[in-house]
Amino acid sequence: MKIVVCVKQVPDTKGGVKFNPDGTLNRAAMLTIMNPDDKAGLEAALRLKDQYGAEVTVLTMGLPKADEVLREAMAMGADKGILVTDRVLGGADTWATSTTIAGAIRNLDYDLIITGRQAIDGDTAQVGPQIAEHLGLPVISYAQDIKVEGDSVIVQRQYEDRYHEVKAKMPCLVTALSELNDPRYMTPGGIWDAFDKEVTVWGRADLKDVDDSDLGLKGSPTKIAKASDKVPKGAGEMLAGDSPEDLVNALVGKFKEKHII
Amino acid sequence: MDFSLDKKHEMARSLFKEFAENEVKPLAQEVDETEVFPQGTVDKMAKYGFMGIPVPKEYGGQGCDPLTYAMCVEELSKVCGTTGVIVSAHTSLCIDPIMTYGSEEQKQKYVVPLAKGEKLGAFGLTEPGAGTDAQGCQTKAVLDGDNWVLNGSKCFITNGKVADVYIVIAITSITEDKRGRKKKNFSAFIVEKGDPGFSFGTKEKKMGIRGSSTYELIFEDCVIPKDRLLGPEGKGFPIAMHTLDGGRIGIAAQALGIAEGALERTIAYTKERKQFGRTIAQQQNTQFKLADMAARVEAAQMLVYKAAMAKATQKVYSVEAAKAKLFAAETAMAVTTECVQLFGGYGYIREYDVERMMRDAKITEIYEGTSEVQRMVISGALLR
Numbered sequence: 001m002k003i004v005v006c007v008k009q010v011p012d013t014k015g016g017v018k019f020n021p022d023g024t025l026n027r028a029a030m031l032t033i034m035n036p037d038d039k040a041g042l043e044a045a046l047r048l049k050d051q052y053g054a055e056v057t058v059l060t061m062g063l064p065k066a067d068e069v070l071r072e073a074m075a076m077g078a079d080k081g082i083l084v085t086d087r088v089l090g091g092a093d094t095w096a097t098s099t100t101i102a103g104a105i106r107n108l109d110y111d112l113i114i115t116g117r118q119a120i121d122g123d124t125a126q127v128g129p130q131i132a133e134h135l136g137l138p139v140i141s142y143a144q145d146i147k148v149e150g151d152s153v154i155v156q157r158q159y160e161d162r163y164h165e166v167k168a169k170m171p172c173l174v175t176a177l178s179e180l181n182d183p184r185y186m187t188p189g190g191i192w193d194a195f196d197k198e199v200t201v202w203g204r205a206d207l208k209d210v211d212d213s214d215l216g217l218k219g220s221p222t223k224i225a226k227a228s229d230k231v232p233k234g235a236g237e238m239l240a241g242d243s244p245e246d247l248v249n250a251l252v253g254k255f256k257e258k259h260i261i
Numbered sequence: 262m263d264f265s266l267d268k269k270h271e272m273a274r275s276l277f278k279e280f281a282e283n284e285v286k287p288l289a290q291e292v293d294e295t296e297v298f299p300q301g302t303v304d305k306m307a308k309y310g311f312m313g314i315p316v317p318k319e320y321g322g323q324g325c326d327p328l329t330y331a332m333c334v335e336e337l338s339k340v341c342g343t344t345g346v347i348v349s350a351h352t353s354l355c356i357d358p359i360m361t362y363g364s365e366e367q368k369q370k371y372v373v374p375l376a377k378g379e380k381l382g383a384f385g386l387t388e389p390g391a392g393t394d395a396q397g398c399q400t401k402a403v404l405d406g407d408n409w410v411l412n413g414s415k416c417f418i419t420n421g422k423v424a425d426v427y428i429v430i431a432i433t434s435i436t437e438d439k440r441g442r443k444k445k446n447f448s449a450f451i452v453e454k455g456d457p458g459f460s461f462g463t464k465e466k467k468m469g470i471r472g473s474s475t476y477e478l479i480f481e482d483c484v485i486p487k488d489r490l491l492g493p494e495g496k497g498f499p500i501a502m503h504t505l506d507g508g509r510i511g512i513a514a515q516a517l518g519i520a521e522g523a524l525e526r527t528i529a530y531t532k533e534r535k536q537f538g539r540t541i542a543q544q545q546n547t548q549f550k551l552a553d554m555a556a557r558v559e560a561a562q563m564l565v566y567k568a569a570m571a572k573a574t575q576k577v578y579s580v581e582a583a584k585a586k587l588f589a590a591e592t593a594m595a596v597t598t599e600c601v602q603l604f605g606g607y608g609y610i611r612e613y614d615v616e617r618m619m620r621d622a623k624i625t626e627i628y629e630g631t632s633e634v635q636r637m638v639i640s641g642a643l644l645r
Contacts, residue, residue: 071272186276187310188333189323195269 001054001148003045004108006101006115006131007038007073009066013120017229025121025227034069037116041176043183044146045114046077052148055079057108061089061100067199074194075186086203091217094122098130099214103207105135112153113173117142128175138168141175264563273329277336280309281344289341292472293617298423299472302344307378311348316356320368321376327507331514331569335562338518339525342621343472345518349511350419350473351375354629355382358428358449358504362492371426371451383424384508385415385452385478386501393634395430395501400480402431402450407487409450411480414462417628421476422461427452428504429478430497447497451489458483469620506582508629510572513565513585516593516625520558523593523600523618527551530604547603554596561589580642587635590625597622 011017011030018026034042045056058073060066061084070081084104092100105113113135115128125141132139144163145156151170156163158177186194204215213219239254241247255261266274284305292299306312314330316322323329330352338345356375359367374380391397400413411431418427433448452459462477492500528551531542541547568585571578597619601608608615626632 068268068272071268075272075276185280185309186272187323188273188276188314188325188329189310189318191269191272191276192323192325192329194272 001048001052001112002108002110003048003054003056003112003114004105004110005038005042005045005056005058005073005078006113006128007042007058007060007069008035008116008119008121009033009060009062009069010035010119010121019227019229032065032068034072035116035119035121036178037118037176039116039183040178040180041114041116041174042073042076042078043181044143044174044176045112046184047181048112048146048148049077057082057110059084059101059104061085061092061097061104064201067201070199071191071194072186074197075190076184077190081197081199082202083199084202084207088204088212088216091220092215093220093222094124094126094130095221096215096217096219098127098134099210099219100207101127102131102134103210104202105131106208107202107206111151111170112148113137113171114146115173115175117175117177125175128173132173135173138172139175140166140168140172143174143176144180146174146176146180270329270332273325274332274336277311277333278339280306280311281336281340285337285344286340289343289614290611290617292341292343293469294471294611296466296471298474299341299344299347300423303347303378303381306344306348310378312351312378312381313356313376314352316352316360316372316376320360321373323376326569327510327572328566328569331510331565334511334514335518335521335565338515338621339522341472342515342519342618342624343470345515346419346470346473346512347381349508349515350384351382351424353508353511354384354419354504355424355426355428357507358384358491358500359451361503362449362496362500363451364488366488367451367491375426380425381420381423382426382428383418383420384504385418385427385429386505387415387417388413389416393631396445396498398430398432398445398447400429400431402433402448404433404487405484408484409487409489411450411452411458411483411485413480415478416462417465418476418478419473419628421474421478422464423474425454427454427478428491429480430501431480433494433497446495447501448494449491449497449500450485451491452480452483452485456483456485467624469617469622469624471620502579505629506577506579507572509582509586509635510565510568510578512625512629513561513568513582513589516586516589516622517558517561517565519618519622519625520554520561520589520593520596523597523615523622524551524554524558526614527554527600527603530607534605541603550599550603554599557592558596561585561592564588579638583630583635583638586625586630587632587639590622590632590635593622593625594619 009032012033018029020026048054056078057080058078059082067083118125129139140155142158143155144158147154154167239250310323313322314325318324334345334349375382402409402411429450429452432445434446458481460479465475534541564585568581571581600615
């Protein structure tokens with residue numbers, strides 16, 4: 001069984017989000033991590049590897065320094081890492097990104113592709129399903145559990161109040177939620193091995209069946225007008241009262257005051 | 262000369278830091294308070310290979326270098342000195358001498374499960390009457406047919422009751438030199454938990470590192486097979502001294518971690534604590550103290566890393582290890598004491614980590630060679 005896991009190096013939002021004067025993200029000023037949903041997807045793949053002896057390839061698109069997340073994935077147990085990096089791929093939105101990644105995956109043998117649901121920097125949840133569309137594969141999104149049975153996957157697809165169990169024949173693509181599992185730590189020896197191994201680096205020329213007009217900034221239909229940090233919430237107000245009735249009346253009064261009701 | 266860590270070591274540090282924050286820190290106060298050995302944490306460390314970091318892969322280890330191991334002890338000790346010393350004693354004092362002096366059979370039998378963390382190791386040299394004067398040991402081993410028979414006791418043994426494998430130093434003969442002076446000849450042995458005649462004395466109630474299992478080991482006609490002799494007969498003392506050279510790097514890393522942990526917490530606290538209408542971090546007294554501590558901690562880190570690198574590349578690294586341990590231990594004590602001072606009354610309360618850290622720091626000036634012993638080693642080399 002061969003599994004491709006797509007991962008993204010994202011800013012660690014725990015340390016706060018930093019912007020350039022032009023409103024774009026200042027990625028250099030922020031610490032980076034492996035996107036949490038992707039890490040859960042990787043863990044799911046590694047558990048399938050533990051169980052069935054699958055070969056796990058991790059793939060990322062990004063700046064040359066994005067090889068860090070590939071090394072991290074290899075230190076956790078992934079077998080191979082592929083970095084897709086090229087100046088002409090810069091500034092890609094979800095369409096251009098998914099086109100690029102699909103072009104890279106066309107070079108690989110796979111039974112299952114796992115991506116994270118969404119990345120914490122863009123929060124679009126579009127790239128995984130778009131890759132499946134480009135490759136003509138079935139997609140099951142929002143996986144809270146993944147099992148393999150014969151040549152099929154059985155996935156619990158999460159909804160707000162329930163889950164659907166969906167079975168699909170492989171090859172297919174699954175997008176993983178961070179709630180799927182607790183990813184394992186790296187091991188010290190795994191880290192050393194990861195730095196002894198080569199990361200495969202691909203550029204534009206290595207992408208299969210893609211058109212230049214679908215790549216990079218000029219292939220991106222999305223135009224970002226402005227990005228900004230979250231507006232801090234106000235301090236809030238505590239209502240005190242002797243009975244539930246008093247409190248409800250006070251609350252309704254506040255709503256009326258603010259013309260909410 | 263490049264003082265920056267390469268990416269491999271940086272990533273290893275981030276692993277140890279993340280593990281320490283998530284798995285060790287939440288338990289540190291409870292481990293200290295209840296004096297219960299953190300077996301659950303040790304099991305997790307075993308799972309992720311932390312119990313055999315500098316051991317070659319063919320012997321069940323991780324195949325990393327002594328610097329990676331030192332950084333692991335450092336990061337663990339930043340949040341919990343107990344956890345740091347468990348790894349240090351196990352790796353430096355038990356695995357290392359078997360790796361260095363053991364036969365291939367001994368390495369396969371003992372190092373493999375120790376490095377995988379399936380077994381835990383300890384080391385017994387100190388005796389009630391023999392601390393700094395290690396030559397004063399009384400424990401004896403006599404060859405009786407195919408067995409060695411041990412009699413005596415060892416005290417203050419880290420990982421004492423929880424370990425499975427013990428390196429024990431005992432007298433195997435007494436010879437006289439030309440002037441008729443008696444000389445004890447020591448040998449090193451591998452003793453296993455459950456060996457007949459091997460039992461435990463009382464558990465020590467300690468000032469710090471209270472979760473570590475510190476016990477007396479008792480040997481009453483303890484019979485072990487002949488092949489448990491580690492290294493050549495009569496070479497036990499140099500084996501013990503060489504083992505302690507390595508151990509000192511682990512303890513220096515523990516001391517460094519304790520100092521760093523206390524300083525981190527104190528920096529955060531001084532930015533929040535207000536007196537006279539402003540934070541204490543805005544007061545020059547605090548600023549100067551923090552600056553002094555930061556400079557000292559970084560100097561300690563350089564000595565510890567240098568000693569770890571020396572262990573990787575040199576046959577003899579006694580002086581580097583002694584300097585690292587002396588300076589890091591005294592830094593840990595000075596820094597934690599100052600941190601408690603900056604916390605004021607709160608620093609004296611057990612709810613605050615710096616109180617525990619100050620108690621944990623003290624032992625680093627004492628065990629695996631007191632600061633006085635380190636000064637003897639360093640000056641001995643200067644005046645040789």
